[in-house]
Amino acid sequence: MGNKLKPVTTGARMDSRRQLLRFMLQSPLITSGASLASLWPAVGMARPELAVPDAVNRTLDVFQMKAAARKKLDMRAWHFIVNGADDGKTMTANRQVFDDWQIRVRRLIDISQVDQSVEVLGESLHSPIILAPIGSQQLIHETGEIGTARGAGRHLMICSTASSFSIEDIAAQATGPLWFQLYASKHRPFMKALLDNAEQAGCRTLVLTIDAPTIGNREAERWFRTAGNGKGPRLSMGNFDNYAGKKNIGDPSMTWEIVDWLRANTSMKIVLKGIVTREDARLCRRYGVDGIIVSNHGGRQEESNRATLDCLTEVIDGVDNEIEVLIDGGFRRGTDIFKALGLGARAVCIGRPQVWGLGAFGEKGVSRVLSLLRAELVRIMKFAGVTRVADIGGEYLQRGD
């Protein structure tokens, strides 16, 4: 008998893998973070306190950026960002759903050139990653939306009605395309002024947020905003400052009629943010909406327990290829983005990670978040053997049991 090597039993292989992981995790060379820390239970060790990166380029993923922001922000700013409504079940569902999907990778494909560019509502974007609208960013960092616009580089940024700085001021600093997000107001002359300002600032698309007929129950946010006494300082809102007439945010009487009104009052394309059902997707067709963002406001509004990724398929079904569909909610990894693109989303918007970056390291943090996500998306595209964003289709996905 020749001197054959014995096959390694699974048990022996697991033991040596565990030993290696234990060794790696104990090594001072490794900067631990939320993601690395998830390995500790896998090797039977208690999870340690997370080491928080102290320099922007040491952040390895958006979870570490979150940890860095936690260290810098006061309780009011922190709870403004991280809260979900009620018990946070919808916010959690947005993340958990990604585990329901597996990626089917192909082999032996030339992936030496990967193209992340994508066409969205007639605009050529260099990446399918878009910054979702987030209001009051000066609460998070003194540079507010100006810092975010600088950090966004060439990425598309959607600017909130409730931004600390006006759309004109943000546009003056931005190097990438901007869209304007509108919260409806009972005062239509004020809405008209907002639309005109956005158009003048160069926005070609308007995003009407429709998931705020009332305000979500974000208890910790309320508590820290008012220190429990029901009062809090007024936040600056740049889009309101130069308008002398009656102005406010919120119109509980808003119906589909608003789409006709917008059409008559702006030449911007119209996107509805907050569609989550097939029925409403069909109504978008009937009212001639140009685009949809499948969104539940990051689980900050209704506690529906429905993940946006679970809503995506029925919305796409409802639009019957007539309307472009984007999505947001819980996107933290390139693989998450890949899955949504595979299920038919044209692009993906990210909310909280951009303000973790802003809160932790200002504009450099925003830029780092985007480059981390871009790199992760490129990596999974290479592994899957797909070289163009437009080619990421359902054949790369499989629903797990």
Ligand SMILES: Cc1cc2nc3c(=O)[nH]c(=O)nc-3n(C[C@H](O)[C@H](O)[C@H](O)COP(=O)(O)O)c2cc1C
């Ligand atoms: C702090 C904060 C402020 C937000 N402000 C707005 C806003 O002004 N307008 C809006 O349409 N959506 C707003 N959103 C919702 C985001 O645009 C987006 O839908 C959501 O954050 C996506 O989920 P994610 O944070 O899990 O990525 C806000 C979200 C957060 C976390």
